[in-house]
Amino acid sequence: ATLRMAWAQDATGLDPHKQTAFSSLRLLELIYEPLVRLDADLKIVPGIAQSWEFSADGKELTFKLDPKAKFQNGDAVTSADVKASFERILDEQTGAANRANYLSIEGIEAPDAGTVVFKLKQPDAPILTAMTDTNSSIVPASEIAAGTIGTKAVGSGPFKLERWDPNSKEVLVANKDWAGGPTGVEGIEISVLPDESAILAAMRTGQVDFALLNDPLIATLVPNEAKLQLNRAPVLAYHVLQLNPARKPMNELAVRQAISCAVDRQAVLDTASLGEGKVTGPLTMPVYASDPDSLFCYKRDVEKAKKLMADAGFADGFTATVIAATGEPPTAASEAQVLQSQLAEIGVKLDIKMMELNVYVDTWLKGDFDMAVALNGGRPDPYTMYNRYWTKNGNLQQVSNFADDTLDTLLQQGRAETDPDKRKVIFADFEKQLAEKSPWVWLYTSYGYTAQQKNVQGFVPMPTGSLYSLGKVTLQQ
Amino acid sequence: MKPILSVRDLRVSFGRAPNAKEVVHGVSFDLGVGEVLAIVGESGSGKSVTALSTNRLIDYAGGRIASGSIELLRADGSVADITTASAQELTKIRGAEIGVIFQEPMTSLNPVLTIGAQIEEAFRLHRGLTGKQAKAAAREALERVRIPDAERRLSATPDQLSGGMLQRVMIAMALACNPRLLIADEPTTALDVTVQAQIMALLSELRRETGMSMIFISHDIGLVAGIADRVMVMQDGRAVEQGKLGQILDDPQHSYTRHLLHAVPHFSAGEAVRADAKRAGEAPAKPALAVDDLVVRFPLKRGWLSRPFGAVHAVDGVGFDLLPGETLAIVGESGSGKSTTARAVLGLVSPTRGAFAVDERTASPGQSRLPVQMVFQNPYASLNPRLNVEQILAEPVIAAGQRVDATVLVRMRKLLKQVGLPEDSLSRYPHQFSGGQRQRLCIARALMLNPSVVVLDEAVSALDVSVQARVLELLVDLQREYGLAYLFISHDMAVVERIAHRVAVMFAGQIVEIGDAKSVLSNPQHPYTKKLISAVPTIERRNQRFELDTRQVPSLVRPIGFEPPAARWLERGDDHKVRAEA
Amino acid sequence: MNYLIRRLAAFPLVLIGVSVVVFVAIRLVPGDSITAMLGTEAGLLTPQQRQSLATYFGIDQPWIVQYWRWFTGLFSGDLGISVTYGKPVLTVILERFPLTLELALLSMLIALAIGVPAGVYAATRNERPADLGVRIVAMIGQSTPSFVVGLILIYLLSVGFGVLPTMGAFTPLWQDPLQNLSQMILPAFTLGCAFAASVTRVSRSAMLDVLSDDYVRTARAKGVPERKVIWRHALPNALVPVVTLSGIEFGYLLGGAVIVEQIFALPGLGRMVLEAILQRDYALVQGAVLFIAFNFMIVNLLVDLAYAVLDPRIRLEGR
Amino acid sequence: MRILKSIFAHPSGRIGGAIVLVYLVIALCGAFGLTPHDPLMQYRIDRLHGPSASYWMGTDLFGRDVLSRLMQGVGQSFTVAFFSVASATIVGTVLGLTAAWYGKRWDTVLMRLMDVLLAFPAILLALLVVTIVGPGTWTSVAAIGIVYTPIFTRVVRGPALSLKTRDFVDAARTFGSSRTYILTRHLLLNLVAPLTVQVTLALAWALLTEAGLSFLGLGTQPPAASLGLMLSDSRNLMEQAPWLLAFPALAIMLSILGFNLLGDALRDILDPKTRRA
Numbered sequence A: 001a002t003l004r005m006a007w008a009q010d011a012t013g014l015d016p017h018k019q020t021a022f023s024s025l026r027l028l029e030l031i032y033e034p035l036v037r038l039d040a041d042l043k044i045v046p047g048i049a050q051s052w053e054f055s056a057d058g059k060e061l062t063f064k065l066d067p068k069a070k071f072q073n074g075d076a077v078t079s080a081d082v083k084a085s086f087e088r089i090l091d092e093q094t095g096a097a098n099r100a101n102y103l104s105i106e107g108i109e110a111p112d113a114g115t116v117v118f119k120l121k122q123p124d125a126p127i128l129t130a131m132t133d134t135n136s137s138i139v140p141a142s143e144i145a146a147g148t149i150g151t152k153a154v155g156s157g158p159f160k161l162e163r164w165d166p167n168s169k170e171v172l173v174a175n176k177d178w179a180g181g182p183t184g185v186e187g188i189e190i191s192v193l194p195d196e197s198a199i200l201a202a203m204r205t206g207q208v209d210f211a212l213l214n215d216p217l218i219a220t221l222v223p224n225e226a227k228l229q230l231n232r233a234p235v236l237a238y239h240v241l242q243l244n245p246a247r248k249p250m251n252e253l254a255v256r257q258a259i260s261c262a263v264d265r266q267a268v269l270d271t272a273s274l275g276e277g278k279v280t281g282p283l284t285m286p287v288y289a290s291d292p293d294s295l296f297c298y299k300r301d302v303e304k305a306k307k308l309m310a311d312a313g314f315a316d317g318f319t320a321t322v323i324a325a326t327g328e329p330p331t332a333a334s335e336a337q338v339l340q341s342q343l344a345e346i347g348v349k350l351d352i353k354m355m356e357l358n359v360y361v362d363t364w365l366k367g368d369f370d371m372a373v374a375l376n377g378g379r380p381d382p383y384t385m386y387n388r389y390w391t392k393n394g395n396l397q398q399v400s401n402f403a404d405d406t407l408d409t410l411l412q413q414g415r416a417e418t419d420p421d422k423r424k425v426i427f428a429d430f431e432k433q434l435a436e437k438s439p440w441v442w443l444y445t446s447y448g449y450t451a452q453q454k455n456v457q458g459f460v461p462m463p464t465g466s467l468y469s470l471g472k473v474t475l476q477q
Numbered sequence B: 001m002k003p004i005l006s007v008r009d010l011r012v013s014f015g016r017a018p019n020a021k022e023v024v025h026g027v028s029f030d031l032g033v034g035e036v037l038a039i040v041g042e043s044g045s046g047k048s049v050t051a052l053s054t055n056r057l058i059d060y061a062g063g064r065i066a067s068g069s070i071e072l073l074r075a076d077g078s079v080a081d082i083t084t085a086s087a088q089e090l091t092k093i094r095g096a097e098i099g100v101i102f103q104e105p106m107t108s109l110n111p112v113l114t115i116g117a118q119i120e121e122a123f124r125l126h127r128g129l130t131g132k133q134a135k136a137a138a139r140e141a142l143e144r145v146r147i148p149d150a151e152r153r154l155s156a157t158p159d160q161l162s163g164g165m166l167q168r169v170m171i172a173m174a175l176a177c178n179p180r181l182l183i184a185d186e187p188t189t190a191l192d193v194t195v196q197a198q199i200m201a202l203l204s205e206l207r208r209e210t211g212m213s214m215i216f217i218s219h220d221i222g223l224v225a226g227i228a229d230r231v232m233v234m235q236d237g238r239a240v241e242q243g244k245l246g247q248i249l250d251d252p253q254h255s256y257t258r259h260l261l262h263a264v265p266h267f268s269a270g271e272a273v274r275a276d277a278k279r280a281g282e283a284p285a286k287p288a289l290a291v292d293d294l295v296v297r298f299p300l301k302r303g304w305l306s307r308p309f310g311a312v313h314a315v316d317g318v319g320f321d322l323l324p325g326e327t328l329a330i331v332g333e334s335g336s337g338k339s340t341t342a343r344a345v346l347g348l349v350s351p352t353r354g355a356f357a358v359d360e361r362t363a364s365p366g367q368s369r370l371p372v373q374m375v376f377q378n379p380y381a382s383l384n385p386r387l388n389v390e391q392i393l394a395e396p397v398i399a400a401g402q403r404v405d406a407t408v409l410v411r412m413r414k415l416l417k418q419v420g421l422p423e424d425s426l427s428r429y430p431h432q433f434s435g436g437q438r439q440r441l442c443i444a445r446a447l448m449l450n451p452s453v454v455v456l457d458e459a460v461s462a463l464d465v466s467v468q469a470r471v472l473e474l475l476v477d478l479q480r481e482y483g484l485a486y487l488f489i490s491h492d493m494a495v496v497e498r499i500a501h502r503v504a505v506m507f508a509g510q511i512v513e514i515g516d517a518k519s520v521l522s523n524p525q526h527p528y529t530k531k532l533i534s535a536v537p538t539i540e541r542r543n544q545r546f547e548l549d550t551r552q553v554p555s556l557v558r559p560i561g562f563e564p565p566a567a568r569w570l571e572r573g574d575d576h577k578v579r580a581e582a
Numbered sequence C: 001m002n003y004l005i006r007r008l009a010a011f012p013l014v015l016i017g018v019s020v021v022v023f024v025a026i027r028l029v030p031g032d033s034i035t036a037m038l039g040t041e042a043g044l045l046t047p048q049q050r051q052s053l054a055t056y057f058g059i060d061q062p063w064i065v066q067y068w069r070w071f072t073g074l075f076s077g078d079l080g081i082s083v084t085y086g087k088p089v090l091t092v093i094l095e096r097f098p099l100t101l102e103l104a105l106l107s108m109l110i111a112l113a114i115g116v117p118a119g120v121y122a123a124t125r126n127e128r129p130a131d132l133g134v135r136i137v138a139m140i141g142q143s144t145p146s147f148v149v150g151l152i153l154i155y156l157l158s159v160g161f162g163v164l165p166t167m168g169a170f171t172p173l174w175q176d177p178l179q180n181l182s183q184m185i186l187p188a189f190t191l192g193c194a195f196a197a198s199v200t201r202v203s204r205s206a207m208l209d210v211l212s213d214d215y216v217r218t219a220r221a222k223g224v225p226e227r228k229v230i231w232r233h234a235l236p237n238a239l240v241p242v243v244t245l246s247g248i249e250f251g252y253l254l255g256g257a258v259i260v261e262q263i264f265a266l267p268g269l270g271r272m273v274l275e276a277i278l279q280r281d282y283a284l285v286q287g288a289v290l291f292i293a294f295n296f297m298i299v300n301l302l303v304d305l306a307y308a309v310l311d312p313r314i315r316l317e318g319r
Numbered sequence D: 001m002r003i004l005k006s007i008f009a010h011p012s013g014r015i016g017g018a019i020v021l022v023y024l025v026i027a028l029c030g031a032f033g034l035t036p037h038d039p040l041m042q043y044r045i046d047r048l049h050g051p052s053a054s055y056w057m058g059t060d061l062f063g064r065d066v067l068s069r070l071m072q073g074v075g076q077s078f079t080v081a082f083f084s085v086a087s088a089t090i091v092g093t094v095l096g097l098t099a100a101w102y103g104k105r106w107d108t109v110l111m112r113l114m115d116v117l118l119a120f121p122a123i124l125l126a127l128l129v130v131t132i133v134g135p136g137t138w139t140s141v142a143a144i145g146i147v148y149t150p151i152f153t154r155v156v157r158g159p160a161l162s163l164k165t166r167d168f169v170d171a172a173r174t175f176g177s178s179r180t181y182i183l184t185r186h187l188l189l190n191l192v193a194p195l196t197v198q199v200t201l202a203l204a205w206a207l208l209t210e211a212g213l214s215f216l217g218l219g220t221q222p223p224a225a226s227l228g229l230m231l232s233d234s235r236n237l238m239e240q241a242p243w244l245l246a247f248p249a250l251a252i253m254l255s256i257l258g259f260n261l262l263g264d265a266l267r268d269i270l271d272p273k274t275r276r277a
C-alpha cells in the first residue's frame, strides 16, 4: 500500500548538507541517513554506524559501519563515503550548514572499509549529537565527485525519491535494500496543500492518510473527527521574544528583567497557541531542562517589573519596534500582539512590524531590530544549541548582541565535559544565568503535530519533529 | 373602396401609469390603397410616434397605445386591429405587410451583419426561402433599388457603403416582401440634396411599379410636395389639418399650417436673394478676409514604416475674398471640402499651402488669434456642457489675455439681449437651453471679441424650420449692425439664398463656380451646380419626376506629388465665374 | 496583417520594460537565495562559504552583468535555471502553464455561460423584478472575495457531503479528463463566480444600449421574432464590451490566480511565482513574469482581433 | 447638490448611497474611537466568545471585541481604498490627459509604459512593492495605487481623445485659449463623469485587493484591524468561531455592494448615453 501524505510547505532543495529548512529536512531524512540518530527520548542510537566510541582522552572518535548499509544505487556504504561526506561538509566552498559544529575535527581516517576515525583537536562531547543531524548525512563519494548532490537524491534511507514536482508533490518508493529492514508501506505520495484547512478537509474526506500540521488552530480540530488521530510531540524549537541588548534601553539589565517579569508566558501560550505547548526556559531538551517556575520571574510580576523600570529610569516606559515573520511560525503575529498588550502595562509601547520571511531573516541576521519574535530551532545538546549565540565568538553574536563572560565560560566547560551528570550541573547553572540576565525572554515550546487516519499504525512522534519512523509505518485495511 | 389603413382617435403615451405622458392626443386618418399620405410638422410633434404605432413598434420604445383603433386591411381581405393583435400576428404583419424606412440609414442597419444577410432575412421570414434562393432574391431586391454591382455588395457590411447607398439598401429591405404599406420616416433627412433627389426618385418609381400605399413623414414641405397625394399636419400630438396636397399648400386653413408654410425657406432659384449686395457699383472696400490658393492635404500612410503613399486632397487651390458686411456662402455636397476650408481659415488644420489675409494682416498658416470667429453646426457639441453661460462667454476674453471685469459683463448682457436670450441666462448651463437658444449663445460667444469675420459651418442646419428662420434673421441684423463678414457654409440652397450675397460652389475640394448669389443661383453654369440646383425640392415642383442618377462622387485620394492642372476660369458676368472642365 | 506586424513589433519593447522592472524589483527585496535556502542558519556561514554559495546561485556578479547575461540568454531561448526546481525556467513554466490555461479557460467558460444569458435576460426585463433580482445576485457575486467563496465551498463539501476532489497531485487533462475536470471544477467555479457577475453586469448594460439602437428597431420592423432579434441582431453588437472584459480578466487569470491556487492546492503559475519570490528564485521570477506579460499581450492582441471580427466598423489601426 | 438629488432619486443610487454613507459614519466612529469597546483591548477571560449582549459580534482569539475591530477595520480598509484610488486617479488623469493631448511620441512612450505596468500581474506588482518597502498601510496604498494607475490612464485617455475633437475644444482653439485652460476646463471637467464612475468601481476593487493582500499577510499590520486582515486571521478559526469570518466577510460584501450600486447609479446619472427614459 502507498501512504498518501500531505504537508503545507514543500522542501526547498535536495542537498542534505545545505538544506536547513524544516520542510526540506522532513523529506531528506526519509532518503538519507546520518552516522547516528536520536530516538524518541533523544538518546543516541545507531544509524549507518553500528557502534562508536571516544578514545580515553576524548580526542579520537571511532565508528564501525553497518555492513548491510547500502546506497540506493546499490553500492555499499563505506568509510570512504563517510570521509568524503565529512570533507564535503568541512569544505568552505560547499556552504554546508553544519560545518561550524565540526571545527574541532583535525583529520578523518578510514583504516578499512567499515571503520572511520575522527581525529579531534580537543575533546568535543557535542560532536556526536551534531552527527545525528540530517545535515550530516552520508552521501556516496561517487556522487560528490560527479557533483550531482542536490540534483539527484541518492541516500541509504528507507525511501527512494522517484519524482519531485516542487510545491506540488513528491513520490517516494520503498528502498528494498534498506539496512533497517523492509518498510511498512510500498511508498509515500506527498501532496503539497499550502492551506492547512484544505489539508484538514482532505483528511476528513479520507483523501489523505497522514499529514504534517503547523497551525495549532487547525491541529486542535483533528480530535473532533472520529476517523482521525492527532499525534503531538513536544519539540525542541522554542518561541522567544529576542531583545537586542545593544540597543537602548535594552542595554540596561533592569529593563530587560522588567520585560521578562511583565510577560505572562502562559497567557501568550494560551492565546497564540490555544494552550498547545509548555512554558519553557532556555533549555528545551527534557534531560537538561529545569522546572520553569524556578527561573527568574517566570511568575508574572507586574509590580516588580514597574519597579525595575523605575530603577532604570524608565518609569514612563519607552517605545520599541518588534519584528516578526509573516506566517513563520503561524503564531508569530498573535504572539506579538499578546506581548504588545502585556508590555503596555509597564509602559513599553511596541510597534509590530511583520515581515516576509526572507526579509525577516535578513534583518534578523544583521541584528537590526529592537526586539524580535522568533521561533528558534533547538538541538538535543545545549552546547550545539546555544554556542552560536552566547559564546564570545559565536557565529550569531551579531544577532544576540550579548557577550557575557559567565555564559561563555559555562558553555566552554560544558563542551569539554564528557560526564553526563557534570554536564547537567553546568548547564542548569547556564540556564539560570541566562534567564536572569534576560537577553531574551523565552516563552514556550509548542508541539509538532501530525494527523493521521486511525488505520495508520506504528508512527512514533519525535521531539525533533522527525518523520523517520514513517519507514516502519503500516496501513491497516 | 376600403382604405388600407384606418386610424381612429389614436392616443399614445409613454411611461408607466402614474407618470404616463400622452404625446399623441387622438389622431384619426384614413389611407387609401395606393395613396401617399404625408405627415408634416415640427420636431416632437408626434409624427414618428403616430407612424410607428401603425405596426406597434412603439411598444419597444416604451410607448403604449392608450386608446383608439388602427385597422389594417390585410392582403387576404380581412381586417386586423393592430392595437389588439397578438405578438405572433404582429411579426407576420411587420415586414410582410408593412415595411418601414427610417431616417438614419447609417444606424438603421445592423453594423455586424452583411447587407446580404439582412435582406435575405426578410425573404426567409416571410417567404420561407433558404440558401441560394434567398440569396438570389436579395440580389434582385438590390438591383431593384438600382444598386450597381449588386452581387458584390451583398457581402459588404454597412460601413463599406455611403449613406445614399445604405438608404437604398433600407428601401430594398423594406420592399423585399412587397408590403402593401410602406412607412417612410424622414428617409432623406440625413442625406445630401443630390442624393435626396435620387432617393425620392426611387421611391416614386417603386410606388408606381408596385401600387403600394405609403406614409411619408417629413418636416420639409418642399419635399412632400414632390410625392404626396394627401397631407396631414401635426402639432403637439394633434392632427391640426389634413387634406389633398394642393388644398393644403395653396389654401391652408389652420394658422399653424400657414406658419409652417411661411417659415420654411423656399428655394426660388435666386429670386429671393438679399438686396444689399456689397459689390454693386462703387469701388469695393478692402476685403475682410482674403484666401489665396488654399491647399489642404491629409497624407495617407501604410506599411511597416508608415510610408505615405498618397493624400486626400480635401481642399485644392481654393481662393476667394470676402468684404466687410458681406456673406459668402459655400455650398457643395458632403465631403467636398467645405468644412476643411473653414477649419483652415480658423487655423484648426494646418494648410499644406496657401495664404490668408484678415483685415489685410497676413497670417502664416496655422496661426490663430486672427479676428475670425466660428459658429459650429451642432449647437449641442460646441458648448462645453459643464460651464455656465458666463464662463462660456468669458472664455474668448480670458484667451485674449483680458480680465473679466464689469465692462465685460456689461458686454455679455448686451450681446445676450441682442441675440434674444433672457436676462438671467448668465448663470445657466447649456442643457437648460433649447437648440435654437444654444446656437444664439454660440453666436454671442463668437461676437464677444468684435471679430471682423465669422465662419458659420452649417450653423442653422440642425435647427427646426421656424427656429432656423429666426436665427437667420438675427444673423442678418447682426451683420448690419457690426459690419460682419460671414463665411456661410451650408448644403441647404434655400437657406443660402436667403443669406448669401455671393455663392461659391465646391466640388471635390475645388471651387467650381463662384459669384453673385443671384447670378449663380438663377443661372448656374457648371454642370455640378446645375445638378445641385435642380435637386432642390420646392413646393412649386409638385409630383415631379426626379431623374435617377447613380454616379458616385469622385475619390479625393491622389498619389503622392499629384498636382491638379491650374484652374481655367470662364467669366460669366460681372461677378460670376466658372471653372472650365478639363 | 500590417497591423499584426506593428503590434507584434511593440512586444519586445514592452517585454524589455517588464524584464527590467522585474529584474530590479526582485533584487531590491531584502534577502537572497541563500537566506531563502538556509533561513536563520545562513548566519553561520563564513564569508568564504557565502561567496561560494553566491557563485552557485549566480548572484555574485554586479546587477548589470547579471542582467546582461540573462538578457543575452533570452535570444537562445534560455531563461536560466530555476534553483528551486533545478530545471530550466522555461521547462518549469511550461509544466505549470497547462493547468493555469485550463483554469482560466474553464472559469471564462463558466463566466460566459452564466453571465451572458443572465445579462441578456436582465436587459430584456429592464427594471422589472427579474432584472433587479439578477442584478443583485450579480453584485453580491462580484463583491464576495474569492477566498471566502473557496473556503466556504471546501468546508461545506468536506464536512457536509464528505466529498472533495483530489487535491494536490494534479492530473493533466490528457491523462484522465474526468479526474482532471473533477479537480478543476471547484476552483474554476470559485473564480468563475465573480467573473460571471462582472460579465452579467457588462452584458446587461451593453445589451440595454444595443436594444435601443436603430437597427434593432429595423429588425423588428422586418417582422423578426423577438427571440431572434435579441440573439441574432442585438447580441453580436453587445459583445464588444463583454469581449473586452473577458479579455482583461482572462489575461489576469493567465497570470495565475494566487489565492485560489493556494486554497485548492493547484500547482499553477500564480503560486509558482509567489513561491519563487519567497524563495528568491530570481531566474524563475524573471522568466515567469516575462512569460505572463507576454501572454497578457497576446490576449490583448487577440481581443483586438476579436473586435475586428465582431464588428467590421472597427478597423485595426492604431488603438 | 443636483447630483445628490439625482442619486437620491435613483433606486440603486439610494441604496448604494445609504450603504456608503453608513460605512463612512462607521469608519469615522472607528477612527475617532467611538466604538463599544477598545478595539485593541484583550479581554482575556472572554476569548472566542460568540455574539452576545456585551459583544454583539463576539470576540476574537485575543478576547477583543469583533464589532469594535470591525469598525476600526472599516476605517482602515476605507483609508487604504480611498488614498490608493485617489493617487491612482490623480496620476492616471494627468498622464492620460497629457497622452491624449500631446499625442505622438509622448503618447506612445506613456502608453507603452502603462502596458508594462498592465502586463505585470497585478497581485505580483503589489507583492513586489510590499516586499520591497515592507508592509503597512501606506505601502498598501502605494501598491494598489500603482496597480490602478494604468487603468485610470486608459480610462482618461480614451474619452480625452474624443473630447479633443469636440467642437467646443475647436472653438476654444479658435479663441486662442491656453493649453491649461483647455485641458482643465474643457477636457478634465467633462471627464468628471466617467472618472466618478470609475472611482466608485475602483474603490470597490481596491477594497477587494486590500483584502487579498492582507490575506497573504502583506497588507495592514497587526494589531490594527482591516477587513481583509480580520478575514485572513479568522480563516483557520472558521470552525471554532464562524462569526469571526462571517461578520468581516459580510462587511466587505456589503461595502463593495454599496460602491457598486452607487457606481451604477452614477453611471446612469452622469453618462447621457445610458440615460434612458
Ligand SMILES: Nc1ncnc2c1ncn2[C@@H]1O[C@H](COP(=O)(O)OP(=O)(O)OP(=O)(O)O)[C@@H](O)[C@H]1O
Residues within 6 Å of the ligand: B014, B015, B023, B041, B042, B043, B044, B045, B046, B047, B048, B049, B050, B061, B062, B063, B219, D277
Ligand atoms: N421613447 C420615448 N419616451 C418618451 N417620450 C418620447 C419617446 N419617443 C418620443 N417621445 C416624445 O413623443 C413626442 C413625439 O415624438 P416624435 O418622435 O413622434 O416626434 P417627431 O414629430 O417624429 O419629431 P422629429 O421630427 O424630431 O422626428 C415628443 O415630445 C417626444 O419627446
Ligand SMILES: Nc1ncnc2c1ncn2[C@@H]1O[C@H](COP(=O)(O)OP(=O)(O)OP(=O)(O)O)[C@@H](O)[C@H]1O
Residues within 6 Å of the ligand: B298, B312, B313, B314, B332, B333, B334, B335, B336, B337, B338, B339, B340, B341, B491, B556
Ligand atoms: N483629419 C482628416 N484626415 C483625413 N481626411 C480628412 C480629414 N478631415 C477631412 N478629411 C477628408 O477631407 C474631405 C473633405 O472633408 P470636409 O469635412 O471638408 O467636407 P464637407 O464638405 O465639410 O462635408 P460635410 O458636408 O459632410 O460636412 C473628406 O473626404 C474627408 O474625408
Ligand SMILES: [Mg+2]
Residues within 6 Å of the ligand: B047, B048, B049, B185
Ligand atoms: Mg421623428
Ligand SMILES: [Mg+2]
Residues within 6 Å of the ligand: B338, B339, B340
Ligand atoms: Mg462639414
